[in-house]
Amino acid sequence: MQSHRIKSVLALAVLAAVMLIVVACGTPAAQPPVVQTVVVEKVQTSAPVIQTTVVEKVQTSAPVVQTVVVQATAVPAKAPEAFVFGAQGEPVCLDPAVITDGISGRVINQIYEGLVKFDKDTTNPVPSLAKSWTTSDDGKEWTFKLQEGVKFHDGTDFNADAVVKNFDYWANTKNSVHAKQLAAGQVFEYYEAQFGGFDENGVIQKVEAVDPTTVKFTLKEPQGPFLNNLAMFVFVFASPTALDKYGTETCKNPVGTGPYKFVEWKPNEQVVLDAFADYWDKANAPKMKRVIIRNIPNNSARLLALAAGEIHALEGMEPRDVAAIKDDPRFKLLLRPTNTTGYLAFNYNVKEFNDPKVRQAFAQAINKQAIVDALYGGTGLVAKEFQPPSLWGYNPNVEDWKYDPEAAKKLLAEAGFANGLSEVTFDGKKVPLEFWYMPVSRPYYPNPKDIATAMAADLAKAGINVSLQTVDWATYLDRRSKGELPLYMLGWTGDNGDPDNFVCYFFCLGTGDKPLSREGFANDKEVSDILKKAATTIDKAERTKLYQQAEQLIHDKVLRVFVANNQPPLALLANVEGYIPNPTGTEYFNLVEVKPAQ
Amino acid sequence: MGHYLLKRSLTLILVLLGVSLLVFGFVRLIPGDPAVVMLGERATPENIERIRAQLGLDKPVYEQYLIFISNALRGDLGTSVLRQEPVTREIIRRFPATIELAFGAMIIATLLGIPLGILSAVKRNSWFDASSMVVALTGVSMPVFWLGLMLIFLFAVTLRWLPSGARLDANTQFQPITNSVLLDSLLQGNPALFFQGVRHLILPALALGTIPMAIIARMTRSSMLEVLNQDYVRTARAKGLHERGVILRHALRNALLPVITVVGLQVGILLSGAILTETVFSWPGIGRWLVDAIYARDYPIVQGVTLTIAIIFVVINLFVDVLYTLVDPRVRLD
Numbered sequence: 001m002q003s004h005r006i007k008s009v010l011a012l013a014v015l016a017a018v019m020l021i022v023v024a025c026g027t028p029a030a031q032p033p034v035v036q037t038v039v040v041e042k043v044q045t046s047a048p049v050i051q052t053t054v055v056e057k058v059q060t061s062a063p064v065v066q067t068v069v070v071q072a073t074a075v076p077a078k079a080p081e082a083f084v085f086g087a088q089g090e091p092v093c094l095d096p097a098v099i100t101d102g103i104s105g106r107v108i109n110q111i112y113e114g115l116v117k118f119d120k121d122t123t124n125p126v127p128s129l130a131k132s133w134t135t136s137d138d139g140k141e142w143t144f145k146l147q148e149g150v151k152f153h154d155g156t157d158f159n160a161d162a163v164v165k166n167f168d169y170w171a172n173t174k175n176s177v178h179a180k181q182l183a184a185g186q187v188f189e190y191y192e193a194q195f196g197g198f199d200e201n202g203v204i205q206k207v208e209a210v211d212p213t214t215v216k217f218t219l220k221e222p223q224g225p226f227l228n229n230l231a232m233f234v235f236v237f238a239s240p241t242a243l244d245k246y247g248t249e250t251c252k253n254p255v256g257t258g259p260y261k262f263v264e265w266k267p268n269e270q271v272v273l274d275a276f277a278d279y280w281d282k283a284n285a286p287k288m289k290r291v292i293i294r295n296i297p298n299n300s301a302r303l304l305a306l307a308a309g310e311i312h313a314l315e316g317m318e319p320r321d322v323a324a325i326k327d328d329p330r331f332k333l334l335l336r337p338t339n340t341t342g343y344l345a346f347n348y349n350v351k352e353f354n355d356p357k358v359r360q361a362f363a364q365a366i367n368k369q370a371i372v373d374a375l376y377g378g379t380g381l382v383a384k385e386f387q388p389p390s391l392w393g394y395n396p397n398v399e400d401w402k403y404d405p406e407a408a409k410k411l412l413a414e415a416g417f418a419n420g421l422s423e424v425t426f427d428g429k430k431v432p433l434e435f436w437y438m439p440v441s442r443p444y445y446p447n448p449k450d451i452a453t454a455m456a457a458d459l460a461k462a463g464i465n466v467s468l469q470t471v472d473w474a475t476y477l478d479r480r481s482k483g484e485l486p487l488y489m490l491g492w493t494g495d496n497g498d499p500d501n502f503v504c505y506f507f508c509l510g511t512g513d514k515p516l517s518r519e520g521f522a523n524d525k526e527v528s529d530i531l532k533k534a535a536t537t538i539d540k541a542e543r544t545k546l547y548q549q550a551e552q553l554i555h556d557k558v559l560r561v562f563v564a565n566n567q568p569p570l571a572l573l574a575n576v577e578g579y580i581p582n583p584t585g586t587e588y589f590n591l592v593e594v595k596p597a598q
Numbered sequence: 599m600g601h602y603l604l605k606r607s608l609t610l611i612l613v614l615l616g617v618s619l620l621v622f623g624f625v626r627l628i629p630g631d632p633a634v635v636m637l638g639e640r641a642t643p644e645n646i647e648r649i650r651a652q653l654g655l656d657k658p659v660y661e662q663y664l665i666f667i668s669n670a671l672r673g674d675l676g677t678s679v680l681r682q683e684p685v686t687r688e689i690i691r692r693f694p695a696t697i698e699l700a701f702g703a704m705i706i707a708t709l710l711g712i713p714l715g716i717l718s719a720v721k722r723n724s725w726f727d728a729s730s731m732v733v734a735l736t737g738v739s740m741p742v743f744w745l746g747l748m749l750i751f752l753f754a755v756t757l758r759w760l761p762s763g764a765r766l767d768a769n770t771q772f773q774p775i776t777n778s779v780l781l782d783s784l785l786q787g788n789p790a791l792f793f794q795g796v797r798h799l800i801l802p803a804l805a806l807g808t809i810p811m812a813i814i815a816r817m818t819r820s821s822m823l824e825v826l827n828q829d830y831v832r833t834a835r836a837k838g839l840h841e842r843g844v845i846l847r848h849a850l851r852n853a854l855l856p857v858i859t860v861v862g863l864q865v866g867i868l869l870s871g872a873i874l875t876e877t878v879f880s881w882p883g884i885g886r887w888l889v890d891a892i893y894a895r896d897y898p899i900v901q902g903v904t905l906t907i908a909i910i911f912v913v914i915n916l917f918v919d920v921l922y923t924l925v926d927p928r929v930r931l932d
Contacts, residue, residue, distance in 0.1 A: 084768045090890070092680060184682050185652040187637060187645050251681070264771065267692070268882035269764060272771065292768045296880045300747050305762045305880075308754040474630025474895055481634070481641065 079596045082290035083576075083589060086302045086314035090268055090295050093251035096234045097170050098186040102585050105233040107271050107293055110589050111153075112236035112256030115144050115163070115215075116227055120580045120588065121337065123390065123497020125231040129158065129257065130215075139222030139538035146213040150280040152239035153261040160209030165240045167207040173198050177247050184248050194229040194496065222538050225498035232496045233586050259286040259590035270294045279590075287578065287593040306331070306571055312594050313572040313579060319377025319446050322569050326378070332574055335379055335567035338388040339583035341502070342444035342491035344455065344561040347520035350486045351425040357415040359558035363401040365408040365462035371454050372564050375447055379569050383562040385551040386492075386502055390583045392540070393499025393547030398555045408462035420463030426486050435459075435466035436480075436488040440473045443568050444491030451563075452489060483517030489563075497584055499547040504531040507554065522560075527553050573597075606919075610912050617908040618670065618901070622663050625892075625900045631655075632679045632895035653679060653897075666901065675905070676898030678891070685902040689884060693906070694778035695765060696883030699875065700868040702803030707810035708861060712854075714811075715818025719826060719853075720845060730815065737812030742871050746805040746878035753801055761798050763879040770794060802879040806871050810864040817860045822853040855926050862918030869907050 091104035096112055099105065115130035130144040150158035168175050170191045173182065181188070188198070196203045203226075206218040219226070229235065242255035254262045257280065260273035271293045275286040294311055296302040299318050305311045307330070317325070326333045344362065346353040353359060372380040384400035387393050412421060424433045437452035438445060445451055449470070456466050466487065470476070479485055495501050507527045510516050515523035527550050534546035554560070572579055578591040633649035634641055650656050654665065669676060675685035714734070718727040754762035761767065765779050772791060775782045780799070783791035825831065826849055834848045835841075873885035884903050891899035923929045 082769060182648075185649060185677075185679070186682070187649065189637065189645070192642070192645075248682075266882070267688075268886060269766075269880075270768060290769075294764065294768055294880070296763065297886065298747075298878050298880070301750060301763055301878050301880065304747065304750045304755050308750075308758065308762045310754075310762055310768065472628070472630060473893070474635040478630055478634045 080312075080594045081288060082292050083288045083313075083592050083594050084292045084294060084311045085589070086296045086305055086311040087293050088299075088302070088316040089297060091265070091271065094254040094262070094265070094271075095238070095250040096236050097166075097188055097191070097238075098181060098251075099234065100189050105585065106587070107273070108236065108254070108256075109233050109258075109586055110260040110273055110291060111254050111258045111262055112233075112238065113258050114230060114232075114236040115146075116231045118231050118497060118582055118584055118586050120591070121582055123228065123231075123339070123494070123583055125227040128231075129237070133227075135538065140219045142217040142219070142226065143210070144215045144217075146215065147280060148213055150257050151278050152242070152257050153255050153276055154239050154242055156239045156241040156255075158237065158257050159212040160215045161212070162237055162240050163215045164207050164209050165243070166237045167204065169238075169243060170235075171195070171198055171202050171204060171207075177243060177250075180248050186248070190232065190234045190495070194225075194232065194235075195223075222536050224535050224537050224543055225496060225500045226538075228496040228498040228501075233584075259284065259588075260291050263290075268295055284588075284590055286590040288589075291589050303571065306573065309573065309597070312576050313570060313592075315568065315570050317377075317569050317571060319375065319379070322377035322379055325569075325571050330574055332572040332576065334570040334572065334579065334581050336570060336581035336585065337390045337583040338381060338565040338567045339390055339497070339585075340444040340491060340493040340568070341383050341386055341388055341565050342442075342451075342489065342563045343383075343386070344563060345488050345490060345520050346522075346560065347426070347483060347486045347488070348515065348523055349427055349483060349521055352415075352417075352421065353424075353487075355415045356558055357411045358417070358421070359561075360401065361408040361411040361415070361462060361464070362459070363558050363561050364404045364411070365464060366455050366458045366561060366563070367403045368400075368563055369403065371451055375450050375454065376564065376566060377446070377569070379567045381565040381567070383565045385555055386506070386560070386562055387499055387547070387551065388494070388502075388565045388583075391494070391497065391499050391502065392544055393503070393551070395548035395551040397548075398551055400555075401558070405458070405462040408464075412463055417463070420465060422465035424486060431486075433464070433466045434469045434486055436469045436471075436476070436485045438473065438476055438489060439470045442491055443493055444564065444566050445489060446566065448489060455563075480520075481518045483521055485520075488520075494584065499543070500531070500535050503547060503550055503554070504535055507550070507559065508532055508535075524553075524557065524559060527557075527559070603916075603920075606916050610916070613912055614905070614909060615667075618667055618905055619663070621901050621904045621908075622666060625895075625897050626659065628892070628895065630895050632897060635893075635895045636680055649679075670902075670905065675902035678899050679896045680894050685898045688887070688899075689902055689906055691777055692882060692884045692887055694776055694781070695881060696869075696872050696876070696885060698778050698780060698799060699802055699806060699872055699881055699883060700865070702799045703807035703810065703868055703871075704861075704864070706803055706807035707814055707864065710807075711811040711814030712818050712857065714815040715857075716822055716845065716850065716853075718815070718819045719822035722823065727819075731819070734812040734815045737808045738816075740808060742805055742809070742874045743878055745808060746802070746875060749801045749805055750878070760801050763798075763802070763881065765798050765882060766791075766794055767798075802875050802881055805878070806868060806875040809871065810861075810867055813864065813867075814857060814860060818853065818857050821856045822849060825849045825853040828852075851925075855922070858921060858925060859918060862914055862921075865914045866911055869911070 087103055087106065089103050091107050092101050093099050093104055094107055094111070096108045099108070113128050115128060116125040117128040118124065119126045129147050129150060131147055133142060133144045135142055146160060152158055169177050170188055172178055178188070192198065203219050203221065203223050204217055205220050208216045210216050236256060238250060239255040242253065243250060246253040252265060259276055259279045261276045263272040263274050265271045273291040275289050279285055296305055299316055302314050303317060303321055306314050322333065325331045346359060348354060368382045372382050382400070385395060385398050422433055423430055435452065435456060438448045441447060452468055456468055459466055471479070480488060480490065492502060492506070506519050507522060507524065508531050509523065509525065509528040513525060513528065515521040530546050530550045534543045537543050537546065570579070570581055575595040575597050577593045577595060579587065580591060581587060631646070631650070632653060632655070633646045636649060637645055654662055666676065673686055675689070677683065678685055678688065714730050718730050721727050750762045753760045766772070770791070772782065775785055779795035780792060783789070783795055831844060831849055834844045869885070872883060873889055875881065876883045876886040877889065888900065888903045891903070
């Protein structure tokens, strides 16, 4: 009896072993046959494929599935039909109204379009579904003329009513879908942030369809960044029919007017998009039949997938890998124009930080150039002000504080700390000076711990002794927004390419000119007033002047230490053409073409 | 036996209640509020309050636990914070990928580990013994993360024999039935899909299976060595049986008993190793989902997945105990 059982166990084991061997034999060493299963039409991979032999067709419960075995024999190379992008993570949702994350944004960029969009490589708004526009003299009325003959992927016509309907969905809390989204726990975060709130609280008071191809916006007060806001990847239009049909399920069922239409989203695997045959903008029609955005969470594994030819492009690299990619002829290295600034922020509830001399000592003690050279993998730039140089409010005339530990020491002595600074008065208590760094890599600080260590060493040379501290990311953000961190590293990546989004978010005082705990109680009314004025000015030349003036003041008063701008690297296979990095990360895959491999 | 199973099932319920309490408590001890994480750097206090109320986080903790446990007993593990998806449905959808990976790793671990252990014991103190035990020791000490990347570099980039990760090629689409690629491809009679699935499984299974393989090999070796010194083995040899018969029929059967326990315990290692393996190999299972959920403070997912893993662990332990009686007639369960 027992031996029978053992025998059957052994038999099973042998069976499994045989299966494994069979399987192993089924994967020959060199040039395996390319096996693929495709929906409806045959799609070829990047491997050289010539002869197509249909070995079998299998009808399954899903009638569209058929199996095609493509056998690869000798060359000539054929261009791949799909562009495969390696993303760092999973999209949160494909309904642009309720997202803020760039990974969802990348997919949404290909499916949807708005009135205006960012130009290919800058943050300047250019026409998209709006052909042209006019502004009233007081800046409160905007009239957009729409493209004609545009259709959504589901066949619905795009017109002024569709625009009105989308704005109603975003801005009107009584809109049935909006209300359902709120009940489901969604947040219309970007609409609230960019347009000042919902219903009558919002800047946009009225959106009207004048005729099928004309839309008129009425604003409560002029908004400087209005066009830049409209160009963001979240203010793009969903098919009204689809919105009614899917409601809160729009996340999984995106229908727009863009060059690529949604096919499927396999969680934690990939999102597949196909070229939209009726795309209106023939000059910018998609060059590839299909776009696949694969989720590969590990930086090293993603780069290896590129080296293996399984993906064509990727984002997110370890700084040490950047240099290696640069000199390798198999790859192209692109740097996204910088839209991000890493800084060291003072909490003004620390008594000592209210002395400008102490702050200036910090600014002169840190050797930014050395940090950028050693720790940014060649993609960093020294920051001397808050806005990155790609923004039009950037002030080229600001002269950075010079790195000079001796000068820093002297400043400290003048401020009454001749023996250096290692203890501070925080919320009325004497405590050791803590220096907080983030636990996660962000575009502005690719390796925060190393950067923090370098800064702490620099500060020590000037007599400032800090204790380095960190905590998990969620807690870090939480404590920072409550104003609990005395001295901390953080940064900002621009949302809409407008200077307001950088400087005002941090240096505009809250309602009633109250300093914000979120920003370490930064409290400078002079700067805040200039920024608030710029936010409601429409004239760009006038605004530029105001932002440059504000940057000069922020520098002179050393309200913060700005450390570095980063240009996030992208790696592509050498045969990928037409990938144009945009500062906001809004990149247009319809321009991308994968040429035959060499 | 029936009595025993009943008794064990009752303890199982107590264990699971304990686990649910621990998990529920621990996720709430991790600092950081799910609403803050979800809303990110732009969170407004009003939105944080609204989301907290939405998630029931404004209620007293014991009330939250009672809601959680009463729903869990009905099979409802709640709705995820970030994507508002039913957790039970998502576990069912994502679990087959992890099972496939763990199963593949277990096959590799036992099929390589047991023969390696037997051979080492039989050829004790030979160069084979020494080198295979060095391999085993290396296997136990090697981080799955590093090993995974090395395997990808060698087999996917340099040799291009196998894909670097994911369950299927990017161009492949298929309509899942159970969400196990291997099972579904067989159900759909699609051998091409099956082999593609296997090709994708080999590297992650190898990475995940290495530590259990090393443990099993070492256990088999020591257990085998002990058995080979027993009187009945000497008797078998004295009877004139040839060596192969002695080892496979007399020694191995007895030597395997402790190995079975070790194999059972590896399930825990496999499930925890799956978290790393799934990240390196972009494998869409519950391990990676759990990691993402911990970072996002997505309490319902963390609770649901941990509870599921605990159930599996406890059930497999029970299964191993029962299996023991089948293999060893001396063991009685009552």
